[in-house]
Amino acid sequence: MKFSPAAAFRVYDELTDTVEKDAQGSLYVTVDMPEKTLYSYILSYGDAVEILEPDELRRSMKEKLTRMAEKYKT
Secondary structure, three states, X not given: OEEOHHHHHHXXXXXXXXXXXXXXXXXXXOOOOOHHHHHHHHHXXXXXXXXXXXXXXXXXXXXXXXXXXXXXXX
16 A cells, blocks of 8 residues: 555554655555455545555455445535
């Protein structure tokens, strides 16, 4: 996953996995948690996180977010 610099405090507090940081301050973490838990956890970061891989998980999150957005169309 890729986290924005604004989420750094949570990433360092909550994730014990290795955190890598790029020149722009974005944080990269590989986590291993149950898929059902992972979706809730990722959503708790709002737009401060992006799933980079695996492609299947990224695609599944996109589908969930699309369905969520449809509920709020007026």
